[in-house]
Structures are given as C-alpha cells and as structure tokens.
Amino acid sequence: MLQTLAQHDRDELIAPLYRFDRKFWGIVAFLAAITAPGLLLYGRQLIVGLGVTDLNRPVFWGAYLVNFIFLIGISMAGTVISATLILLKVEWRRPITRIAESLTVFGLMTAGLQIIMDMGRPDRLLFTLIYGRLQAPLMWDIASLTIYLLTAMFALYLQLLPDIAILRDTAPAAVPEWRRKLYKFLSFNWRGNKEQWERLEKAIVTVSVFLIPIGISLHTVTSWLFSTTVQPGWKSTILGPYFVVGAIYSGLGLLIIAMSFARVYNPHLKEYITEKIYTNLGWIFIVMSGVWFYFTLNETLVVTAEQETLEFPIMASKLFGQFSPAFWGMNALMIAATWMLLAPKFVSDKPSRNPLMKTPVGLSAAVIGLAIFSLLWLQPVSVFADPVFQTVFILAFVALLFLALLGVTKWLKTHLIPSSVIASSFVLFGMWLERWNILMPTLTHARLIPYTTYDPTLTEIAVTVSTLGILTLIFVLFYKFFPSISIWEVEEGRARELGAGD
Amino acid sequence: MNFPLEQPLFQFFYWLVNTPGAGAGIVALLIGGALLTFFLTLRWIFSAKSDEQEAHPYPPGQ
Numbered sequence A: 001m002l003q004t005l006a007q008h009d010r011d012e013l014i015a016p017l018y019r020f021d022r023k024f025w026g027i028v029a030f031l032a033a034i035t036a037p038g039l040l041l042y043g044r045q046l047i048v049g050l051g052v053t054d055l056n057r058p059v060f061w062g063a064y065l066v067n068f069i070f071l072i073g074i075s076m077a078g079t080v081i082s083a084t085l086i087l088l089k090v091e092w093r094r095p096i097t098r099i100a101e102s103l104t105v106f107g108l109m110t111a112g113l114q115i116i117m118d119m120g121r122p123d124r125l126l127f128t129l130i131y132g133r134l135q136a137p138l139m140w141d142i143a144s145l146t147i148y149l150l151t152a153m154f155a156l157y158l159q160l161l162p163d164i165a166i167l168r169d170t171a172p173a174a175v176p177e178w179r180r181k182l183y184k185f186l187s188f189n190w191r192g193n194k195e196q197w198e199r200l201e202k203a204i205v206t207v208s209v210f211l212i213p214i215g216i217s218l219h220t221v222t223s224w225l226f227s228t229t230v231q232p233g234w235k236s237t238i239l240g241p242y243f244v245v246g247a248i249y250s251g252l253g254l255l256i257i258a259m260s261f262a263r264v265y266n267p268h269l270k271e272y273i274t275e276k277i278y279t280n281l282g283w284i285f286i287v288m289s290g291v292w293f294y295f296t297l298n299e300t301l302v303v304t305a306e307q308e309t310l311e312f313p314i315m316a317s318k319l320f321g322q323f324s325p326a327f328w329g330m331n332a333l334m335i336a337a338t339w340m341l342l343a344p345k346f347v348s349d350k351p352s353r354n355p356l357m358k359t360p361v362g363l364s365a366a367v368i369g370l371a372i373f374s375l376l377w378l379q380p381v382s383v384f385a386d387p388v389f390q391t392v393f394i395l396a397f398v399a400l401l402f403l404a405l406l407g408v409t410k411w412l413k414t415h416l417i418p419s420s421v422i423a424s425s426f427v428l429f430g431m432w433l434e435r436w437n438i439l440m441p442t443l444t445h446a447r448l449i450p451y452t453t454y455d456p457t458l459t460e461i462a463v464t465v466s467t468l469g470i471l472t473l474i475f476v477l478f479y480k481f482f483p484s485i486s487i488w489e490v491e492e493g494r495a496r497e498l499g500a501g502d
Numbered sequence B: 001m002n003f004p005l006e007q008p009l010f011q012f013f014y015w016l017v018n019t020p021g022a023g024a025g026i027v028a029l030l031i032g033g034a035l036l037t038f039f040l041t042l043r044w045i046f047s048a049k050s051d052e053q054e055a056h057p058y059p060p061g062q
Helices: A002-018 A024-049 A063-088 A097-118 A137-170 A177-187 A194-227 A239-265 A268-272 A275-306 A313-317 A325-348 A359-378 A386-414 A416-443 A458-478 A487-498 B007-019 B022-046
Strands: none
Touching: A002 A268, A024 A313, A024 A458, A063 A097, A063 A137, A063 A239, A063 A386, A063 A416, A063 A458, A097 A239, A137 A177, A137 A194, A137 A359, A137 A487, A137 B007, A177 A416, A194 A239, A194 A313, A194 A416, A194 A487, A239 A268, A239 A359, A239 A386, A268 A275, A268 B007, A275 A313, A275 A325, A275 A458, A313 A325, A313 A359, A313 A416, A325 A416, A359 A386, B007 B022
C-alpha cells in the first residue's frame, strides 16, 4: 500500500519536470515579455545615469528601495514560517515547506538586485566593502542579508538533497546528459542510509533554529537603517517589530499565491496542497493581521498625540495630505483582506435571504467605491478639494466598502482558494504601500528641505514590474528542475499516517 | 573623571568601528565562518558510514 502510494507520489511530482509543453513556454514568454522593458530601461539608466529616475536630494531613496524592503519582507517570511513549522513538527507543513523556502531565496536575490539598480554607479559596489566602516548600518545590512541568503540557500539545499538523489536515480533515458550530471553533482554521494538520514535531520533542525533569529535580524536591521538616521518619522522603536510583522504578513500572502500558482500549473498538486492548508494558513494570516493593525495604530497614535514639530507634519501628510490615498488605501486593502479570511467563518453555506449578502450587490458596491476612491485620489476637478465634499465622499467610500465586503461574504465562503488568493493579493499590494508610506513621507519632509515631491518615472515603474517578472521567472524555471513538493517529506508523512514506520 | 577613550580597550573599539575596511573584515569573517560551517556540515552528512546497506526514501525508524 505504502509503496504504491510512494510510486504514485513520484509519478505525479517528477513527471512534470521533464514536460516542456506549450503552457510552460507560454508562461516563460509572458514573463520574459513583462521583464524585458524594465531591463532595457535599466540599461538606459546605466548609460545616462540616475537622472532618468525622480531620485534627487532629499529624496535619495525611491521605488527601488521600496521594492527592496518589500522583497526582503516577503523573503523573510518563507523560511521563518517553514522553520517554525518544522521545529513544531506540524504535519500539514510537508507540501508547502519547499515553496516557502525557495521564495525566501528568490526574494532575497531580487532584493539584492534593487540595491544594484538604486546605485547610479554599480561598479562602485565593492567600495561599500572596501571603505565600509562597522558603524554604518548599511554594513550590518550587507552582513545580515548575505548570511541570511546563504543560510536560506543551505536550508533549501538540505531539504532538496534526498529529492535530487531520487531524480538522479530515476531520470528517464530521454533526459539530456547535462541534466543527469547536474543531479549527480548536486546529490554528491547521498545514498539514504540510516546514519545519513539521522545526520541530515539533525542538520535541518539546527539550521531551522538559526534561521528564525537570522531572519528577524535581517528585517530589524533594515528598520535600523531608517531609525539610526536623523530623519523625522523614522525615529521609532516599534519600527523593527512593525517590519517583522509586516514581513511575515506579506510573506504569507506570497506563499498562498505561489501555492495556488503551482496548483493551477500542475493540477495534480491539488491532491497535496489541500484546502486544509489554506484554512490553517488563513488562521495564521488573521493573527498576523490583528498584530499588524495594532502596530499601525500604535505608530499612528503616538505621533499624532505627541504632535512634535518635525514628526507631526509627516503623519499629517499620511492622514490628510499628499500620502493619504496611499495610507488609507493600504488600510482599506488590509481591512478587506482580513474580512475575506475571517468573515466566511461566521456564515453558513446555505443561501441567504438578506439582499445585502448577494454577490451582485457586493460587486456593484465595490465598483462604485473604487470609482469614489479614484476621484478622491486624482481630484480631477477642484470641487474634490473641498473639505465638506471630501468628508461626504470618504463616508460614502467607507459605507460602500462595508457593503462590498458583506455582499461577497457568501461567495468567499464557498470559494476558499480564490478568496485566499484575492486576500493575499490585497495584502501584497497593501504591504508595498506600507513600505511606500514609511519611506516617502519622511524623505519628502526632510529636515533642511521642508517639502518636496517624488513621483516614480517610467524607468522606475518598468523596473518594478521587471523585478516581479524576474522573481516569477526564477520560480517557474527552478521548479522545472526540482519538484515543488518535497517528495521524501510527503512519503514520510504518509508512512506516519499509515503507522507503517519505514 | 576618566574618559573611556583613554583606555586601550575603548581605543580598540573606536578603531574597529571607525576604520574603513575593518567593517568589511568583520563581514568577511562572518560570511566565511558561515560558509565553512555549511561545508563542514555537508562533509559530516556525506561521510556517514553505516553497516546497513539499505537505502531509505525517507528517515527510517519513525
């Protein structure tokens, strides 16, 4: 029985690795197409200089750094979640640990690219090390990022090792020679005897123990980059924990999206990545959401109540000024995401007679609400600047948001996976805006220059899209070489379930 | 009152945090240490010798 299931697992998880069908090439072509413009424009930036961006004093960090912090955040969560689940011996972790760990590695790689893109002269990158002093937070960031990347790669490799050996031993005859050599090289002399397994398990647990504090250090170091400057708006002791919570929150979002993408790409994975995993991750999501809202309130309340001369204008620009659409948009997205995951747990599956709980009503309210938000943001005519008019529209937007959420609750209840993906997308966009809201209001309200503006140029927008393209492309290509679900972990789980030992 | 920088230990710390390149040295040590640890761990795993010749697809004895 166990052997039949093991063979079934291997068939389902290994066979797609050798299938280069139209779907695969279509995805690669699409990702290459959205990546290319950004790379071309970056090439232009390299030749012409940073003048093609809107970066200038005092806004010396822009969209690239927002991307950097966002990507560091999503990368932190993958391994930390995986390591925590491994240490707690949570059984349902088995099909998702590989995806979580790989997201960490790919996220860190693309985060590193942002730093290079942010440098007008990337050829001077080595100077940061040659002339870097230990007092510089950038130095701590380099150390933390590099060690985290190396440790995450090592953890991913340890988890992959037995599966690479399976690929080495089971590669079909038609597999190219270079690919066989690759598997042979990467698996070294892994034989899978008892002592090797014991040592591997010890190593995985030890690395997991170290990964959690290293991951937390990476994101708090990024927050120190801000806190150790003299800029108003960043001098906050909660910034470190706030970054960490936001990182786990957005990382969970990306994990859910990546899992769902893998399920759609290879429908056989539905057998492994089940609805139970979505439900369990959803609960972690809801907890992180609660903590995130509390920290956001904390950050906002302290500065608003204090009304310090330099700090308060920055907060005011978020609450009522130039950055209010991004700030309130972020909060609206987070409220919607939390509702999507929490509310369906309190309604029944049966059709409701309440007209407010009909999906068309919810969708109509969402469309009108979005239109009102866009008008408030863009302010096409001057009447939108009128405070009374604005107040009415803001109240209408809040009411419509509530109606929209109420209307789609039934649909969310019966569509767990699509609703989790939509909620995760909201969280990802919301967390990108959060990073924007941390960086931009302060940089545009620097000490010596009281007010300036920053609008990302086409180059910065294209590079941002390109970054997402590169991240997804690496993900797709990596899982054409290695199984997206840990075969040995799944087989071990089956053996435990059947109580068959080995 | 004694000024801390009169003491050699604090003078060393001052030198350590303010000297260009010293930071890189510390970072290189950390990264080098991590890489060495990973290498030794892999060597330890692969060098495992067992009387048992049977290969297990997942950790045995669960």
